[in-house]
Amino acid sequence: MMGVGRIALLLSGFAVAVMVLGSARPASAQAGVADLSDHLIAVTAGFAGTKLLLFGAIEGEAADVVIVVGGPADQVMVRRKERMGGIWVNRHKLVFGGVPGFYRLASTRPLDEIASDRILARHGIGLDHIRMVNPKGENGNLADFRTALIRNKKRQGLYPTETGQIAMLGNRLFRSDIFFPSNVPTGTYNVTVYLLRAGKVISAQTTPLVVSKIGIGARVYAFAHRHSALYGIVAIAIALFAGWFAGAAFKRT
């Protein structure tokens, strides 16, 4: 009885694994599997950043692992200040499209030891190779604006500079902590695990991750945006009550 049960369990586990791998990337999926400890980050009223665990296994011989966490893509306006009449004023602006709101990298070794620049660029791996839509039209300062965009995102902590660590267990299992700061943008993220052997990408598996405002903060935000006039009236009512209450409370003391 025990033996049959165990075989059945193994078979069903195998079936699940096949389904998971099959849905990801059939051609290269045999090389490994990976998953996240959670597929939802709840931004609650007490949210102060969080950490997720990504874990997985490599099939066959040893390989390098690169994990790329990309936040929801959005338009970003980059402005440049110039001195006018003694003060610094925003003058030039460029709008970049499809800019990831968050970008974090983790790898088993430094990137330049793992693969060539060309390979990394093709897969959009690394801060220098983040994919975004350049502004239309001729612009000689494009590179400066792009560098400035990434520099500003880094300063906000949304493009962490240091590459994350990936711990390997017996050349087969790997695990990595992914940190998210308190100002992570909400939306759908893609966590992509690349396996590389001899400088070539042999597998890429993408797992979705949702960062969502949950609880009272989310309700306040939705209310402020959906019923903004009513929100304004409620804000005034709260202030009027608080002011009256404070006056009344302290008059007695």
Next chain:
Amino acid sequence: MQIYLPIAELSVNIFLFLGMGAGVGFLSGLFGVGGGFLMTPLLIFAGIPPAVAVATEANQIVASSVSGALAHWRRGNVDIKMGIVLLIGGIIGSTLGVWVFGLLQGLGQIDLVIRLSYVVFLGIIGGLMLVESLKAISRQRKPGGKRRKLHQHNWLHGLPLKMRFRRSKLYISALLPLGIGILVGILAAIMGVGGGFIMVPAMIYLLGMPTAMVVGTSLFQIIFVTANVTFLQAWQNQTVDIFLALLLLTGGVIGAQLGTRAGSKLPGEQLRSMLALIVLGVCARLAYELLVRPDDLYSIGGALGHGG
């Protein structure tokens, strides 16, 4: 302890912001001023987006003016007729101001305009206050100085649309308080202040109102003008953060009570010169940031201009 502000979209330390509320509340209780002109720059220094700082501070001022206005109302120190004329101007001005605010936000210049307005007004007010209080201190030492006339007749008294304000014992053109109201309304919308620091001297020196009526009447006007700003900012720009307003409010109420008590024990003119120095300090800090080359010439924001 951290709290996530849903509209400002960042997580802040509760005690830092309660403390800021209490600190500014203490100063406003101590000096009898609104405190908006100190709180908004502080919020910007603390990393709150300027647009959210301005709109949320307007919401907080609604609360802080209510208790003051009620107290003056009970003592009969509110000139309703004058207050309503000031208010009509205030509604026109603040509506115009919120519209200009949205326009500047789209152009990416709102940050600059907020800072510039602060530098100009804090510089003027702080400078005047300092000179006044230093003069007063030296007058106290040398008694027998000249007194200025209460009423000075000039071109302002030749304006049309004269109205009688019984409570303030004035017969002046309605255009004067209307104009003051419009100016203060624009400032309330763009700077996130009540505007008492402009309105009170204007009511005393330009309108010649009795000092006892001035504070109550200005608070009466400020409640409605900042309520209008709160409503329009929430409606058009979605920049009012209720959580942030509640934090500042809670700290502010406690601080103001402590400040009022401390104020009654300290000498008035020395207090005023101290406030003048604080105002000039904030002004200098803002001016410094405009004049000195920024660490990074580039800044980023959403394509709609938020956070510009």
